Structures are given as structure tokens and as C-alpha cells.
Amino acid sequence: xxxVTQLGSHVSVSEGxxxxxxxxxxxxxxxxxxxxxxxxNQGLQLLLKYTSAATLVKGINGFExxxxxxxxxxxxxxxSAHMSDAAEYFCAVSIKAAGNKLTFGGGTRVLxxx
Amino acid sequence: xxxxxxxxxxxxxKTGKRIMLECSQTKGHDRMxxxxxxxxxxxxxxxxxxxxxDINKGEISDGYSVSRQAQAKFSLSLESAIPNQTALxxxxxxxxxxxxxxxxxxxxxx
Numbered sequence: 001x002x003x004v005t006q007l008g009s010h011v012s013v014s015e016g017x018x019x020x021x022x023x024x025x026x027x028x029x030x031x032x033x034x035x036x037x038x039x040x041n042q043g044l045q046l047l048l049k050y051t052s053a054a055t056l057v058k059g060i061n062g063f064e065x066x067x068x069x070x071x072x073x074x075x076x077x078x079x080s081a082h083m084s085d086a087a088e089y090f091c092a093v094s095i096k097a098a099g100n101k102l103t104f105g106g107g108t109r110v111l112x113x114x
Numbered sequence: 115x116x117x118x119x120x121x122x123x124x125x126x127x128k129t130g131k132r133i134m135l136e137c138s139q140t141k142g143h144d145r146m147x148x149x150x151x152x153x154x155x156x157x158x159x160x161x162x163x164x165x166x167x168d169i170n171k172g173e174i175s176d177g178y179s180v181s182r183q184a185q186a187k188f189s190l191s192l193e194s195a196i197p198n199q200t201a202l203x204x205x206x207x208x209x210x211x212x213x214x215x216x217x218x219x220x221x222x223x224x
Contacts, residue, residue, distance in 0.1 A: 043216055043217045046212050049212050100145075102157075
């Protein structure tokens with residue numbers, strides 16, 4: 001079975017600073033990997049996804065993530081945080097053999113300080 | 115109109131009551147899912163359906179049931195609600211590219 005671990009349930013960054021959210025996965029077969037964002041009182045919105053093409057994936061709102069098979073990681077980054085990036089972020093994994101059902105990490109809440 | 119619509123948005127119910135959460139989608143996707151969200155636990159899969167005749171249990175299906183009335187409709191029922199089912203519930207649909215979520219139903223069982 002696949003699983004996801006997100007390191008850090010809360011992250012605080014200053015506006016303009018680098019955002020780095022860590023995600024490690026466990027899967028016995030090549031995975032698909034996703035990052036979702038949840039703004040207050042809203043559902044989850046897809047930020048980006050890795051589906052076995054390029055290992056560096058660019059998403060919406062200036063975010064990107066790099067798939068590193070040797071480290072079983074899929075960390076999310078953004079060079080310069082904006083106040084509007086304050087939200088909760090979820091990493092998720094799926095595999096074709098499991099019908100592409102997503103397994104989610106516990107989430108990381110990002111606070112952006114002015 | 116939203117691609118995935120959940121009703122109600124908020125609900126408070128008493129222990130032991132039966133409650134149904136409804137979900138409809140306009141994406142035309144065959145696959146639909148119900149997740150619950152709890153702080154620090156992320157989203158956990160309750161039930162999923164790959165088409166109208168295909169219903170499957172997720173990792174936390176105990177205490178829940180579902181009905182896939184049509185390709186576009188997938189409802190979740192709590193037969194006898196208990197307080198630890200207080201959570202935020204999300205319906206989602208997918209093609210192979212990822213999930214599209216509804217806005218969620220916040221359920222409180224008192």
C-alpha cells in the first residue's frame with residue numbers, strides 16, 4: 001500500500017521568502033504524485049501533479065515540485081511567498097494498480113508573515 | 115455552477131440520527147469519491163465508485179454507506195450518527211489527471 005508523510009504540520013515564512021514544504025512517499029510501484037491547496041472554508045484545489053513525465057513539475061501560482069526517486073520525495077517550493085499563499089497544503093500519492101485512488105498526507109498549514 | 119456540488123454545506127445533527135450528504139457533478143466523470151477531513155489526519159477515503167454499478171469501501175467505511183444513483187450523483191449516508199463522525203466531508207470526481215473536489219460539508223454530531 002502507498003503512503004505519504006508531510007514533515008511539519010505548520011510552517012511560518014516571511015513574505016518574499018522561500019516556501020519549502022516537504023513530502024515523502026512510500027510506494028512499491030511508480031507513483032503519481034500531487035499537491036493540493038486548501039484555502040479557508042474551501043475545497044481542495046490541484047496545484048500540480050507528477051505522472052511520470054518530467055521530474056520537475058510546474059504548477060499554478062508560481063509553485064513547483066521535483067520528483068526524486070532516490071529520496072522518495074516530492075517537495076513543494078515557491079521562491080517568494082505572498083500573503084495569498086497562506087493556506088493548508090496536502091501531498092497525495094496514487095498508483096494505477098489501486099485504481100488511482102489518492103492517499104493524502106496529514107497536511108501542512110502555511111502562515112505568511114508580513 | 116460548480117463542477118462538484120455538495121449539499122448541505124453545514125449540518126448539525128443528534129447522535130443516533132440518520133443523515134444523508136449529497137453530491138452531484140457536471141464533469142461527466144465515471145469515478146466519484148467520498149473523503150473525510152480531520153485536523154492533522156489529512157483526507158481519508160470512505161467509499162469510492164468507478165461507475166454506477168461499482169461501489170467500493172475505502173479505508174474508513176465503517177458506519178457509512180453510499181448510493182450511486184446515476185453517473186452524476188453519489189450520496190453518503192450515516193445510518194446512526196455518532197460524535198466521532200464530526201468532520202468535514204468532501205466529495206470528489208476524477209479522470210486520470212487528479213481529483214476535482216466539492217466545497218465540502220461540515221457535519222457536527224452532538
